[in-house]
Amino acid sequence: MSNNSSVVSPSLSATDHPLLQPLNIGGLTIENRLMVAPMAGVTDNPFRRLCKSFGAGHAVSEMIIADTALYARKKSLYRANFDNEIAPISAQIAGAEPDKLAEAARYQIDNGAQIIDINMGCPAKKVCRRLAGSALLQDEDLVARLLDAAVNAVDAPVTLKTRLGFENGRENILRVAKRAEQAGIAAIAIHGRTREDMYTGEARYELIRDVKESIGIPVIANGDIDSAQKAQRVYELTGCDAVMIGRAAQGQPWLFRDIGHFLQTGEKLDAPSVSDIKEIVLAHLQELYDFYGEYSGCRIARKHIAWYTTGIPNSNAFRQAMYGEESTAGQFQVVEAFLHAHE
């Protein structure tokens, strides 16, 4: 990686740029204001640690359904695994019943989380049908009861992640954010889209700015931030306290280092070479295999490998072959060979 001496860089040092300053969330200090967004199926324990090693100041777990009866299931155990994570650890929960949300919050604190994040942004049908995720935004009374229940359940900061509203033309983020602050929510992350938008169009930042101007708790801007310049622009447009990056970090966890470097120096880092990418991918694969074991490790690694190799010549054909590998050893070998051939 030109301009860089090490592949897995240590955390960024703070400069005068506001996004590189520590952030206080309910009494806990976050090293800087570049955050990786929670993404179910992506931001598992190995990926969160990887993003933090590249300078992300904060990472929230994948969404965990607020139903402790399900917590012995393998999927929940993986999602709520915080082993070796850099503090503060944040567990995201989603639910539509105040009692269950409170119980889940307590459970995750006992499980090692230091921050509880409530998901009111997920547009997935599976979640919305149970009136959780972003569907909750249609019922502000229920939103208020859920926030009160979670905040009162734990002696730890509770944060909220949400969207602009459920439908276009009926964006209610301003009311929701004010009620969240009143409930004692410690910070709010806002994806600049409604549920109706799903992921279409462009994220809208004006309402995030309006929220920032209306409340006193930290406001985290999210949606379509895919470069250092965009992070800077969203910061300027919203006056946000932090930026949160989701999809752009898939297959490029070094984005946090790139953004940090740009904000610190005004200069862009060169893209990592294939050799650099190889080193990062192989280390990431090993982490995934260790974490999930042989069967799931091999399967979960596939999407990461696909993201990492996008844009490398002949990667389509390589990916087809790679999907056929059923063992971690075989998968590791084909990835290593493909990247080696392009070094």
Ligand SMILES: Cc1cc2nc3c(=O)[nH]c(=O)nc-3n(C[C@H](O)[C@H](O)[C@H](O)COP(=O)(O)O)c2cc1C
């Ligand atoms: C694959 C995927 C999974 C996601 N899972 C979650 C989740 O579990 N909890 C949540 O609050 N948001 C989830 N999101 C939404 C992201 O956190 C983020 O708000 C959204 O992707 C917009 O940010 P971006 O444009 O930087 O990707 C998910 C998004 C994606 C693409």
